[in-house]
Amino acid sequence: MSSAPRSHQTLGDTDTLAFAKVLADAGFGIDVGAVSVHVRSDSKLFARQLQSVYAHFPLMDRAQWADVHLTINRASGFRRLIRPQVILQCDGRQPFEPFPANAPLPLFEWGCNWMIGQRLNDLLLLHAGAVERDGLALLLPAMPGSGKSTLTAALSLRGWRLLSDEFGAFNPDSGTFRALLKPVALKNQSIEVIRTFAPNAVFGPEFPNTRKGTVAHLAAEPDAVERRHESARPGAVVLPKWQAGSPTRWEPLTENVLFGALAFNAFNYSVLGATGFRSVVRLVRQCPGWQLVYSDLDDALATIDAAWPQVRERQLAAGQ
Amino acid sequence: MELRELHLVSPHGRLLRRWGVTQYARTEGILAEPIGDLWAVFCPTSGETSLLNNESMAVLEVLEAGPAGTAAICGALAEDSGESIEALEGLIEACWAQLIEMGLVRELRVPRTMLG
Numbered sequence: 001m002s003s004a005p006r007s008h009q010t011l012g013d014t015d016t017l018a019f020a021k022v023l024a025d026a027g028f029g030i031d032v033g034a035v036s037v038h039v040r041s042d043s044k045l046f047a048r049q050l051q052s053v054y055a056h057f058p059l060m061d062r063a064q065w066a067d068v069h070l071t072i073n074r075a076s077g078f079r080r081l082i083r084p085q086v087i088l089q090c091d092g093r094q095p096f097e098p099f100p101a102n103a104p105l106p107l108f109e110w111g112c113n114w115m116i117g118q119r120l121n122d123l124l125l126l127h128a129g130a131v132e133r134d135g136l137a138l139l140l141p142a143m144p145g146s147g148k149s150t151l152t153a154a155l156s157l158r159g160w161r162l163l164s165d166e167f168g169a170f171n172p173d174s175g176t177f178r179a180l181l182k183p184v185a186l187k188n189q190s191i192e193v194i195r196t197f198a199p200n201a202v203f204g205p206e207f208p209n210t211r212k213g214t215v216a217h218l219a220a221e222p223d224a225v226e227r228r229h230e231s232a233r234p235g236a237v238v239l240p241k242w243q244a245g246s247p248t249r250w251e252p253l254t255e256n257v258l259f260g261a262l263a264f265n266a267f268n269y270s271v272l273g274a275t276g277f278r279s280v281v282r283l284v285r286q287c288p289g290w291q292l293v294y295s296d297l298d299d300a301l302a303t304i305d306a307a308w309p310q311v312r313e314r315q316l317a318a319g320q
Numbered sequence: 321m322e323l324r325e326l327h328l329v330s331p332h333g334r335l336l337r338r339w340g341v342t343q344y345a346r347t348e349g350i351l352a353e354p355i356g357d358l359w360a361v362f363c364p365t366s367g368e369t370s371l372l373n374n375e376s377m378a379v380l381e382v383l384e385a386g387p388a389g390t391a392a393i394c395g396a397l398a399e400d401s402g403e404s405i406e407a408l409e410g411l412i413e414a415c416w417a418q419l420i421e422m423g424l425v426r427e428l429r430v431p432r433t434m435l436g
Contacts, residue, residue, distance in 0.1 A: 255356035256371055263360075263369055270367045274351055277362035277369055281353045 012055025020047035022059075027071075029060030033179030033228035034169050035120060037112055038066035042073050043086055046104035053105070053183040053204040053217045056225040068115045072104050090115055103207045106215050109185060113166055116180060117267040123178065124279045125267040126168035128237075130177055131160035134312050136235030137177040138304070139168045139287070141265050147242025147294070150190040153218050154297050155304070157198040162224040163232065167267070172279045176231035181224055183217035191216045197297055233319070234282075236311040237262070237289040238304065248299045250307070253289035261289070288314065342390075343428040344416065346383035350424060366423035376415050380424060387428050390416075 011019065011030075022028055027040030028050070038060075041047070060066075068090070075085040075098055084101035087094060088111040095114060099107040117125060128141035129152030138160070142148035149165050156162035163169070163177060165184040170177055183204065186194055191214065194201060202219040239253065239261055253261070262280045263269050269276040288311060294300035349364040352372075359377040362369045372380075382388060382396045394408040401408075419425040 256358040256360075257356075259355045259360055260371065269369075273367055274362060274364060277351055277353075277360070281355070281360060284355060 009059050010055060011051050011057050011059060014051070014059065016044075016048055016051060019051065020044040023047050023050075029064055029066050030054060030057055031060055031064075031228070032057075032181045033163075034123060035067045035116055035180060036060060036065065037068045037070065037115075039070045039072065039108065041071065041086075041104065043101070043104050045102060046072055046086070046108070049105035049204055050108070053202070053219040055202070055219060056222045068112065068119060070108065070111055070115065072108055072111075074101055099210075103210065105204055105217065106185075106207050106210055109182060109217065112182065116167065120169070121268055121271050122171075124170040124172060124269065124272055124276050126170060126262055127166070127265040127267060128168035128262075129155075129165050130163035130168045130179075130232075131155045132163055132177075132230075132232040133160050133235075133308065135232055136312065136315050137163060137168070137232035138235050138308075138311075139177075139237045139262075140240055141168065141237065141261050142240050143265075145242075147190075147240050149184055149186055150193055150242065150297065151238075151240045151292075151294075151300060153184040153186060153190075153194050153201075154197055154301055156184065156218075156221060156224065157194070157201055158301055161227060162220050168262075170234075170279055170283065171231065172272075172275050174231065175282065176233055178231050179224070179228040181220050181228045183219055186216050186218055188213040193297065194218060233315065234286045235315055236307075237283075237287045239289070239291045240300070241291065241293045242295065243293050244295055246293050246295045248296060248303050249291070249293040250303050251291045253291055255284050257291075258287070258289040259284045286315075286318065343387040344383060344389070344393075344419075344425045345387040345428050346380055347424055347426065350380065352377065352380065361422075361424060363423040368423060370422045370424065375411050376419060379412060379415050379419065383425065 023040065024042045027038050029036055029038045071089045072086050074080060075087050085098035086101050086104045086107060087098045088096055088107050096111060126141055128139045129148045131138050131152060140148050140152055152165050162181060164180040167180045168177060169180050204217040206214055206216045208214045237258055259280060262283055292300060292303065347363055347365055351362040353360050359372045360369060361372050378397055379393055382393045390409060390412050393412055394405045397408050398405045420427060
């Protein structure tokens, strides 16, 4: 007989049926660093999918505060039988169209990110991948299709601690970055690129035919989960651009390009007003920036690794 | 002949008062920081941030002292930069539409009735 999950257990340790019951009854809380999310769902498949990519996360105590509350339930009526669907709701609203019933995880991930982008206005949320090394954050702001997630995933599998695939979450008060540790959402050919790059990497299921094509989620490494409350000082900014067949190019960015890449790519820059402006100015002053054009992932990583001691020295000197 | 501007000039040729000239006022509370070879400027009323070149920023700096028209701004900038007023006029005139659109400056039109 399976026991009910306890707060010190991880999601991966928990019996799937027991977890599905918790998810349907009281719901499940997950603490991803700067934010905690509470989700309730009657989908047993969702319970399994969550376990596949959040295995190392501890189960939160039911009484703990959650910043974001979501429900993902199976659609009722005929939609239980014909092309069944799942529906996400938050605060009584349904911000997205229903997803196929076999794809609650992508719906959860998109819904969560959307809610975080709406709610977390004590932090400046830059649209960027973020990883950490030596206590310093490396930001990878970019437009969709630029290879940001692929590069973030690859770095997280080669000794960099993943902070987030989607958000550079900067705390204007402390001047540090916080983790919003969710699985890295990889799309289309990036999935195979990372599977080849790191055959032991843990993935959730693949979801074909989403509005972004095929999507699969890469689970965060156990160390990143363990250290998700450790913040990181600003280190450097790299604007990645994947270009088929291109040799690796590494070029310094001017401050004004860097400013634009951070400010005009942020989720809540305008909401934060003067605080957002001052934060971005501070980051531009603190962080060196480069454009990285790449097609070979190993070469791109080697280029970043080679530049990193210079970043570390600079930030060490600035911190003294 | 249409009367567009009326100037009150001292016996020494100093401009004392000007009527009928469009004046421009800088929006209050603007934050500006040099970013590389440009300026990042945050407008608190619109919440927007713009990147300005040095010429546009110089205009905002002159306007910090109070509303002014193109001629007065050109005079002040000519004094600082050593450029001729004529050379500056075209540059400054071209700045207004964008500065207004960005919410950084507003037009203050002197009513025609003041022309007497």
